[in-house]
Amino acid sequence: MGENIKINIQHLTRVEGHGNIVVDLKDGAIIKCNLEIVEAPRFFEGMLRGRSIFEAQHLTSRICGICACGHTLASIQAAEDALGLTPSDQTIKLRKLLLHMELLDSHILHIYLLALPDLLGVRSFMPLIATHNDVVRRALRLKKACNDVCNILVGRHVHPIRATIGGFTKLPSENDLDTMLNNLSNLHEDLDETVELISKLQFPQFQRDSQYVALVSDDGEYPLLSGDVGSTRGVRINKSEYKKITNEYMVPHSSAKFTNLNGEPYAVGALARLNMNCRKLHSKAVEAAKKLNLSNGGNNPFLNTAAQTVECVHCLNDAIGILEALKTSGIDYKEEILVGANETSAIAVKAGRGVGAVEVPRGVLFHAYEIDEEGRILNADIIVPTSQNIANIEGDMRAIIPGIKHKSEEEITLALEMLVRAYDPCISCSAHFLDVRFVD
Amino acid sequence: MAYVVLRKDRFDDFVSALSAQRKVMAPVSRGYNQFEFDEVHSGREIALSYIPTILPPKKYFMPQRETLIQFNSDSAEAVVDFYNMVILGVHTCDLAGIQCLNMVFSERPKDYNYLVRKNNITIIGLECNDYCDKYASCTLMSAELPNGGYDLFITEFDEYLLFHVSTQTGEDIINSVGIFEPANASHMSRLAGYRRQKRSIFNKELPVDSKDIAALFDKSFNSRVWDGLNERCLACGNCTNVCPTCYCFDVIDEPALDLTTGRRYRRWDSCQLEPFARVAGGANFRESRGHRQRHRYYRKFSYPVRKFFRYFCTGCGRCSRACMANIVLKDVLRDLLREHQ
Amino acid sequence: MARPKAAFFDFSCCEGCQLQIANFGESLLDILNVIEVVEFREIMSEKYDGTLDVAIIEGSINTPRAVERIKAIRARSKTLVAIGACATTGGVNGIKNVFPLDEIAGYVYGGNFRDYETIQTMAVHQVVRVDYFVHGCPIYPPEFVAVLKALLMAIPYDVPDYPVCVECKLNGNVCMYDRGVSCLGPVTRAGCNSWCINNDNICYGCRGMVSNPNETGAIDVIKQYGLSIERIVNKLEMYNKCRELNPHG
Amino acid sequence: MNRQILNSSHFSVERGVIVKARELSPHDKLFEIALPEGKRLHHDPGQFVEVSVFGAGEAPISVCSSPTQGDTFDLCIRDVGRVTHTIHTLREGDTLGVRGPFGRGFPVRLFEGNDLVLIAGGLGIVPLRSLVQYVISNRRDFGKVSILLGCKTPEDVLFGDEIEQWNKRIDVHFVCTVDKADPEWCGHVGVITSLIPEEMLIPERTFAVIVGPPVMYKYVIGELLKKHIPDRQIIVSLERHMKCGMGRCGHCQIENLYCCCDGPVFHYDEIKHIEEAI
């Protein structure tokens, strides 16, 4: 196109929620380069006020259907932090299992249904049903298996039922453990083929030295459900000080709240986690990373999809490990939680403040609540990965445009769309607090 | 009339042997002093001392959802799905409930879905030593003692179980398991003593002669009691769903995605539910909750008496236990009685 | 028979109900055999602006622009299906209506709140005619399939007008009230196969209330169990707040 | 699980073929049905069959032709819901499931030698048509015959051509009234009770048959009683929700009676003490 470009992509497809890409290049200078969010506002933090802390997890799960389990886990963590409740080892194991399923399921959805069509040069997975039937079936099979495990573990994947403050309302039977193990053990081959498939694809070549943020810890485990928050620029702070990291600010040109760390945008998500913690991956995942040239992470945002593939392998193998451990130790059913327990005062309630920080598929997610002595929510703050990524996405767009401005409008559009999609943005998540101004 | 004895420490062996032959269903604990019939494989899983289960054993005779017809584009077959099973530990009230259902479904036209299933179920009864709770009215309904309707019947004593062998099927089970001893005179006299003692525990729960209840209902149709229930009932249908003698159903078609194959099945329905008696055009012939409650009581204490010459209440107390509005059968009867004093 | 042309549209929601459909696994392909999906923004880039046989709507209506958009969709669709609580009852988005609009927008957005175009949350049928309802947060997949079949046969789908307790009892669950915990099952319409109680949680009322709940009776029950009325009313508001505005659309 | 095929289930259906389908109004269609191999239904006027379309369900529908019609029978179906709508989409040559006939029909033996007043409101003409046809084919066996029909508007009058025939006959007294007339209407306007013939009525030898919407019965019966027609000689056909047709599913129960087996046709003396009946 050249030195004057006007691009306006309305209702970006194959992402969660509604967003637009607007680029305005005049005489080679970038006038405008925005990712705009047009999702209708949903006011979750506002709605939470005055409600029981025991309802927070039920409600915040409804922020996003795809990361429903992630929101649930972050919300529970924040609530337990506020109430001063320490979950049992068994509970933590089961929560990790749940989080693994969430990552696996969401990554599969992104890799196969949202990203793959771009890489194979089609508009959606629909045409793939005819041309790559085995690939589509594999994707649906993988998703189904994750779902089946979630159905057993928490009743359903979208808006889980059994996971609650204190633990689980119902724990899996011995039979259930076997079924889950069996479901997951059948996936090795499908995942191997997924790695194979991704390794053969051509990702756009593009590097930018972004700052990456993810949970970090001192033990040997790939941190997803606990840890401090760290960045590739060497920052490390406790989750309770999350605001120092997320540092929200409003920008006039865009409709979204932005975040930065030390005055610089940052990225969260699979690639960020790999950059921070790739040494801690399961050995099988390390092999996959090698195969996908991600042994030490990397700086190409398009490779986020490949990083997700590596995490799939990690999650599957670690999940199987957890299930095997639970089978050996047996389940203690006395730990089952009676919900609405607040009504029977089984869980002591006190005033306090708590923060949850959980690595959900798209990056680190923060929930923070302040409650009164009766357990009513006074204030709520939720910071989702996508809003943390927006500033960085715009940074990437600015960096990529000079290199592609000579291409056709279609090519530029596709490149920008692919870039945004690679981050797997979840706009319905972000919409709970985004400024909405329609760009008709 | 044969009686055999099983040492209590062999009960587990008995159940294991039985479950090697076929499915064994028995009461298991669900916590909160609640029990439910479920498949068991060993005696340890069974709660021998239990109060009436959440659902009565009718669920095995007339499952919650049961296929009646399997169809495809050019044929339709009437089918019945069943298991060969033993229900172990059926209290006398539930035996009475099964007897009621047997009458209903054996009437012409016979219901073969029910009858085929019934013919594949072996029933092992279990005697109650004491009242389960304040909701029971089994003595009023003459269901506190065994009155047939079983293949084997167990009475529990401290160190052994006494089995009454009532049918050939029962006899075959005893023989095939082969860990029983014949009962002797002392066993029998102990049983007689036990039953005598039981009579002093189980007393008529309401100050009315059982046979007069039908007459009480003859004059209670416009009682104010029903208005009271109208205020309280939530129309949740719990009372009928847990009732051992309720058998109303709905018939529903369920096609597959191709829309030509599929099944027609029946599912428990309840006269307490809002849409039950609604017809096209919107008329609802039992629109008020009070009238629906009245209908339920008349279906227990009045209408069946005219048709089957017995009450369709077994005194199990389930409807009262399951009602969160605390509508208690004994209280309703007591209120009706009071109105006519 | 030509496959009816169907499109998915999302309004304000978490998109979990669409995901429920994507989660069908390989049987999703069977569904795609009987309907032709021509637009599904979440997973497809294809767009379609002709006449639709079926419009499947997710999410609630809470901006003036959404009102216009749903009206336009209705105008070009032969049948319209509302899926998920957000679309069928307003869902949790309805809680917003508990607060004065200015107040809640101000809380979330600070000084600039007047820039936001937002109106009271509404269910889809409160704005346009809806032919089929698939209630629930999220939708119960077997019910979605049942509705799809009714739709293909061009016959009505009757949403059960009796409470969740019915299915709960058929499943032989221990009643939550017997555990000393309040449950919205008695006033919530069935159709989810008592999903939450099967998992030992309470019913939160996500399918909306039955058409004729005995509200005074329910309050009696809550008192009798020594439970807090305030909490129950609060719970009922989670999914039933939109009921009070313009209930018949 | 074991599965057994039942040869004699009462839920089994026969496949009836639609030999003719005719539109009577925008929401009513008349279907002429033949059973396989020329089998006869052998129904009494007033009885009903359970009609089904697999996938949509089953619904009770009155047989609206006389048993004297021969090898086929008629069903007149109003499109109100799942089953009835699906049936409306069927064409000649298509099949539908039939079970029955069920229930107790009109006591035609008792009618013989007596005068008849047949009163239909709206769709009530459908079950009554089988009786009218029967009476006309055996006209000699009955005394005076009056047919009174009440409808909301002239458009709701079904079987117009047939009614025309009844109207022309010298051996039948036919009157029709509508609640709201249109300019072309030249019949009566007003409630059906006003049509009940006064002078020529001999109570002891008159049987009155009423079929109509639930609200109609009270008024018409009241009027007939005023004219001293004995309880036993007032005959009604009642509608209830029904699922099985065998007196089990419970939906059609009217206190201790089952509309599907004990009815749908009742003598007034059988139900007058039954509050839920009308």
Ligand SMILES: Cc1cc2nc3c(=O)[nH]c(=O)nc-3n(C[C@H](O)[C@H](O)[C@H](O)COP(=O)(O)OP(=O)(O)OC[C@H]3O[C@@H](n4cnc5c(N)ncnc54)[C@H](O)[C@@H]3O)c2cc1C
């Ligand atoms: C003895 C008898 C004879 C009848 N004769 C005729 C006739 O000749 N022609 C005719 O058009 N209709 C007749 N009906 C009414 C007809 O049975 C109902 O209109 C039909 O069942 C509706 O079924 P559907 O599946 O189409 O409607 P649905 O979609 O099931 O429901 C529509 C409405 O009908 C009600 N309904 C559903 N099932 C039944 C049922 N089994 N009985 C009554 N109401 C029901 C529902 O409550 C709902 O309000 C008769 C009914 C009875 C009891």
Ligand code: SF4
């Ligand atoms: S259980 Fe109680 S509340 Fe429910 S329908 Fe029966 S009487 Fe009514």
Ligand code: SF4
């Ligand atoms: S648990 Fe809830 S849904 Fe189940 S019976 Fe009790 S009140 Fe009803």
Ligand code: SF4
């Ligand atoms: S049990 Fe209640 S909250 Fe749960 S899915 Fe069903 S209606 Fe919704």
